[in-house]
Amino acid sequence: MNRRAIPEFDMSASGAEHLRRRGILAIHLLDSLRIDPRRLQPHFHEFYQVFFLQGSARVMLDFQDYRLRGTAAFFISPGQVHTVYPGRGMEGVTVSFTQSFFDDDAPPPSRLLELPFFFPDDAQPWLRLQPPQVPDIASLFRTLREEYAQALPDADLILRATLRLTLLQLARLYLRASPPRKATRARAIVRQFHAELEKHFRRETDIGAYASLLGITRNHLNDVVREQTGRSAGELIRRRRLLDAKRMLSHSDMAVSEIGYALGFEDPSYFSRFFRRYEGVTPSDFLEQFREKCQ
Incomplete structure (x- = not known):
């Protein structure tokens, strides 16, 4: 197929x-x-x-x-x-x-x-x-x-x-x-973080790099993101990369290893472990399950 x-x-x-x-x-x-x-x-x-x-x-x-x-x-x-x-x-x-x-x-x-x-x-x-x-x-x-x-x-x-x-x-x-929470400096930081994440998530996975882009410390970024979203900044980075992996698996001709490289993983086996840890199945199993669901 x-x-x-x-x-x-x-x-x-x-x-x-x-x-x-x-x-x-x-x-x-x-x-x-x-x-x-x-x-x-x-x-x-x-x-x-x-x-x-x-x-x-x-x-x-x-x-x-x-x-x-x-x-x-x-x-x-x-x-x-x-x-x-x-x-x-x-x-x-x-x-x-x-x-x-x-x-x-x-x-x-x-x-x-x-x-x-x-x-x-x-x-x-x-x-x-x-x-x-x-x-x-x-x-x-x-x-x-x-x-x-x-x-x-x-x-x-x-x-x-x-x-x-x-x-x-x-x-x-x-x-x-769904009324938004009152605009605060913390909410502005989270919004800026999401904007920068959307631009750089394939190339940049380090929280410190995003903190530098926002002009704040790594610990402050992580504390604010967790307070506002209930998740750490690192988890949001992983979730965004995982979503991109699922999209690429679903509509790309690339092999699993190539997708891993495209997402910034230097080792294809690490990409597979990353995907399985956060999605619960391997990339190949995810693709097979999705194909069955679409039939």
């Missing part, structure tokens, strides 16, 4: 091509699955995606299963392995977009990185909507879908404005459901 167990997909070939080239697509989720049934199997892509789902469904996101009954929004960050298994009576809209489409001419850093549900660390990547909230959010997704389908002049401008409004409204509801 080809080791490339999980494919990378482009946006669904539906609707106006010029809008997809700009980096936006909004269609019924079931239409997307009919156009390309392979999307019922785990896959990933390098753009953002939001599912607005109503009814019964199961969503697999980065090897975790989430079961839905009711109405919810799911948030997919670039690189995340995912799929949707529709249940009886499920309806929904899928909106795909690139960071460049969302940002347009806005200077960096991207506002996308300030939203609480993309690259969410330990936060949940979905929001269950309460009945009074559903009509307004459903209306926004309907506008996105209809504007995309009609593809009238200036559709990209209206789609961008509506997308930003939709995400900001969802962020407001998300934070209302």
